[in-house]
Amino acid sequence: MTAVAAPLTTPRQGRRQGRLRRLFSRSTVNIILVVIGLLWLLPSFGLLVTSFRPAQDFFSAGWWQAIAHPFTLTLDNYRHILQTGGIGDAILTTALITVPATLLVVLIASLAAYGLVFLRWRGRDWVLVLIVALMVVPLQMALIPVASLYRSVGLFNSIPGVVLFHVAFGLPFAIFLMRNFYTGIPKDLLEAARIDGANEWMMFRRIVLPLGKPALASLAIFEFLWVWNDLLVSLVFLSGSSHVPITVAILGQLRQFGSNIDLISTASFVSMIIPLGVFFAFQRYFVRGVLAGAVK
Amino acid sequence: MARIEFQHVDKRYSGAEGLAVNDLNLDVKDGEFLVLVGPSGCGKTTALRCLAGLEDISSGDILIGDRVVNDLPPKDRDIAMVFQSYALYPHMSLFENMAFSIRMRKAPKAEVESKVREAAQILGLEKLLDRKPGELSGGQRQRVALGRAIVRDPAAFLMDEPLSNLDAKLRVQTRAEIARLHQRLGTTIVYVTHDQVEAMTMGDRICVMRDGLLQQVGTPQELYEHPVNLFVAGFIGSPAMNFLTGRVAHDGAAAALALDGLQITLSGRAAAAARTCGDGQTLTIGMRPEHLDVATAHTSNAVRVPVLVDVVEFLGNDALLHATVGGTEVVALVPVARGVAVGDRVELAIADDLVHTFDPQTDHTLGNTAAA
Ligand SMILES: Nc1ncnc2c1ncn2[C@@H]1O[C@H](COP(=O)(O)OP(=O)(O)O)[C@@H](O)[C@H]1O
Ligand SMILES: [Mg+2]
Numbered sequence A: 001m002t003a004v005a006a007p008l009t010t011p012r013q014g015r016r017q018g019r020l021r022r023l024f025s026r027s028t029v030n031i032i033l034v035v036i037g038l039l040w041l042l043p044s045f046g047l048l049v050t051s052f053r054p055a056q057d058f059f060s061a062g063w064w065q066a067i068a069h070p071f072t073l074t075l076d077n078y079r080h081i082l083q084t085g086g087i088g089d090a091i092l093t094t095a096l097i098t099v100p101a102t103l104l105v106v107l108i109a110s111l112a113a114y115g116l117v118f119l120r121w122r123g124r125d126w127v128l129v130l131i132v133a134l135m136v137v138p139l140q141m142a143l144i145p146v147a148s149l150y151r152s153v154g155l156f157n158s159i160p161g162v163v164l165f166h167v168a169f170g171l172p173f174a175i176f177l178m179r180n181f182y183t184g185i186p187k188d189l190l191e192a193a194r195i196d197g198a199n200e201w202m203m204f205r206r207i208v209l210p211l212g213k214p215a216l217a218s219l220a221i222f223e224f225l226w227v228w229n230d231l232l233v234s235l236v237f238l239s240g241s242s243h244v245p246i247t248v249a250i251l252g253q254l255r256q257f258g259s260n261i262d263l264i265s266t267a268s269f270v271s272m273i274i275p276l277g278v279f280f281a282f283q284r285y286f287v288r289g290v291l292a293g294a295v296k
Numbered sequence B: 001m002a003r004i005e006f007q008h009v010d011k012r013y014s015g016a017e018g019l020a021v022n023d024l025n026l027d028v029k030d031g032e033f034l035v036l037v038g039p040s041g042c043g044k045t046t047a048l049r050c051l052a053g054l055e056d057i058s059s060g061d062i063l064i065g066d067r068v069v070n071d072l073p074p075k076d077r078d079i080a081m082v083f084q085s086y087a088l089y090p091h092m093s094l095f096e097n098m099a100f101s102i103r104m105r106k107a108p109k110a111e112v113e114s115k116v117r118e119a120a121q122i123l124g125l126e127k128l129l130d131r132k133p134g135e136l137s138g139g140q141r142q143r144v145a146l147g148r149a150i151v152r153d154p155a156a157f158l159m160d161e162p163l164s165n166l167d168a169k170l171r172v173q174t175r176a177e178i179a180r181l182h183q184r185l186g187t188t189i190v191y192v193t194h195d196q197v198e199a200m201t202m203g204d205r206i207c208v209m210r211d212g213l214l215q216q217v218g219t220p221q222e223l224y225e226h227p228v229n230l231f232v233a234g235f236i237g238s239p240a241m242n243f244l245t246g247r248v249a250h251d252g253a254a255a256a257l258a259l260d261g262l263q264i265t266l267s268g269r270a271a272a273a274a275r276t277c278g279d280g281q282t283l284t285i286g287m288r289p290e291h292l293d294v295a296t297a298h299t300s301n302a303v304r305v306p307v308l309v310d311v312v313e314f315l316g317n318d319a320l321l322h323a324t325v326g327g328t329e330v331v332a333l334v335p336v337a338r339g340v341a342v343g344d345r346v347e348l349a350i351a352d353d354l355v356h357t358f359d360p361q362t363d364h365t366l367g368n369t370a371a372a
Helices: A011-051 A076-084 A086-118 A124-135 A139-153 A159-182 A187-195 A200-211 A213-228 A232-238 A246-257 A261-283 B044-052 B094-104 B109-122 B138-152 B168-185 B196-202 B220-225 B230-235 B268-275
Strands: B004-011 B021-028 B033-037 B059-064 B079-082 B156-160 B188-193 B205-210 B213-218 B242-251 B254-259 B262-266 B282-287 B302-314 B318-325 B328-335 B345-351 B356-358
Touching (some): A011 A261, A076 A086, A076 A261, A086 A124, A086 A200, A086 A213, A086 A246, A086 A261, A139 A159, A187 B079, A200 A213, A213 A261, A246 A261, B021 B044, B021 B213, B033 B044, B044 B156, B044 B188, B079 B138, B094 B109, B094 B138, B109 B138, B138 B168, B168 B188, B168 B196, B196 B220, B205 B230, B213 B220, B213 B230, B230 B242, B230 B356, B242 B262, B254 B268, B282 B302, B328 B345
Parallel strands (some): B033 B188, B033 B205, B079 B156, B156 B188
Antiparallel strands (some): B004 B059, B242 B282, B254 B262, B282 B356, B318 B328
16 A cells, blocks of 8 residues: 555546536436427427328328328318318407407506506505415306306407406416516616606606516417417307307317318417417517626 | 705604614705715615605705705706616616616707717717627726716716725726716715725715714814714724723823723823813723824823734835734834834834823713814
8 A cells, every 4th residue: 555545536537527427417408308399399290290181191091101201291281271261260369369368468467567566555565465366266266257247248259358358367477477577677777767857657668668578578478378279268258159269160170070180280280380480479588687787 | 066955854764663864964065075974774875865865754854955855756856876786777778878867858869969978978988888788897887877977967966885896996996086077077976985985085074974873074184183982983094093991090180091900191182181080980092003103212292002012014114013902902003114023012102182082981072182
């Protein structure tokens, strides 16, 4: 035995090991993410392929087999749903519900949260508690009473009725989300603006709203997807209407014909691709570090 | 430009038991650079925020330019504030940051342009006007915060520790810059800091606060030479004043201060102050480190304190001696040429008219002892 024990690894080896470990752990994470992503994408891709296949093929082979014979694919299904009109009308109905509902939720929540964070008034904390409490009220509980209310005020089977319902149930969470974001905005900024001569509206418009963009974008996407994909509320409030949203229309196809999978897959794909477009449109607002340089 | 006045101003935060600002009376002259100084939590920021209108006052009156502003919102008080955090609008360019206030006042476009350019030129920010605050260094952000205030051309500037986020070197530079700015613009400035060096170097007058209470207002020299109490004496000056507390012992015409196991003979004004005390009454004497020196054969009219030197800090021309006398630490700034070393027993001397005397019961200064 020598007096000085040799270190097990030289510093250089140690550093390389560290790097290897980092590389390994990073690639492991990446692989897992890719696998999860693929698993998620697979059904959507299947839906896409199916939407281009002739109906009769559906029963003879799975969509993965169709990839091998790309020439059997056709645009017929899309032509069909556009011509029959029902689906086009349903998409329009969905849009007429989703767009106003999203805009209203974003608008009201951003203003209400301003009041909850930046204005001082009596009972403010209790209102916040009430809003948080409302978040846990299940939507299903309100369907029947609201339906009878709508019947008596003439909102049943109307698009505004559905919009109103979505707005009402979207707001608690939306206000809560915006409030939490606003609390991260330094108070100094608003005080500086106040001294600079801004009134409440100006402080909202020129300071809080621009800084709240990332949260507003997240909220808009969340709300848009939620309302776009809703089936239950429309089923309850619009089942007797001549105009139904896409989710209800697809369900109707299922029931009527049992298995016209060609139309269903095509309609589903259309119904899926629109919110995706909205998502990418808002994505550029997810800028991180919007507050950089404000304080200190 | 305007004078500012606090008249019996109290501020109690809702839920707090004590007063954050307690019966503040303060008169800031037109064009004056007034510094509010005091330890953290003494109510400086609160006083400034009350002046700005960001907090309501509990009682009293605040006047800006002979107008009571108690109920005026901040925007109508004609003041500009520089925040400790700068509070720059992060999503706006520097130009927009500086233009914001006059835009809110609906200034015509040409005026906005010219005022912002002028302020940017004063502060050397012309080339950065298109940048956002996030793309600037700390010092540059600080200038933008100043620039935003200048553009307003207000009756008064309020500044809350504007230099506290800068490193030491930049702080010294910016200190001079703000002083220069004040000379150039001649606008009243109320400046808050916890740093007495900043206060002494920048202020025309200084207002020392403690626990919400005003202690003393005066020029830097007045505070240095005639502190009204122990707190101000210890707070103003660096290194801080030394205090020795003992019992007064009268011996005929002479007076002495008895510490444990040691008598310090008092003379001059210190002796006069001691004479107002009864025999055996406690007395605190205060000596500034820079007024202490090693006693020599020629030293006369001085109070002498024998000490044991612990630590010697070499500062170049001078050395800072950390010494003890009867368990109390005494710091003295003496020329290096005195050749004092650690472990030495030396006698420190101070001209007797520079000795401050305090009543340790009330903390108040006794008599008018220190006239430099
Ligand atoms: N918003 C507030 N609510 C309650 N108490 C406060 C508030 N702001 C400050 N205080 C209290 O008031 C006192 C003075 O605070 P402040 O003016 O910030 O001191 P300084 O600026 O001198 O450090 C402190 O005791 C502080 O805790
Ligand atoms: Mg403060």
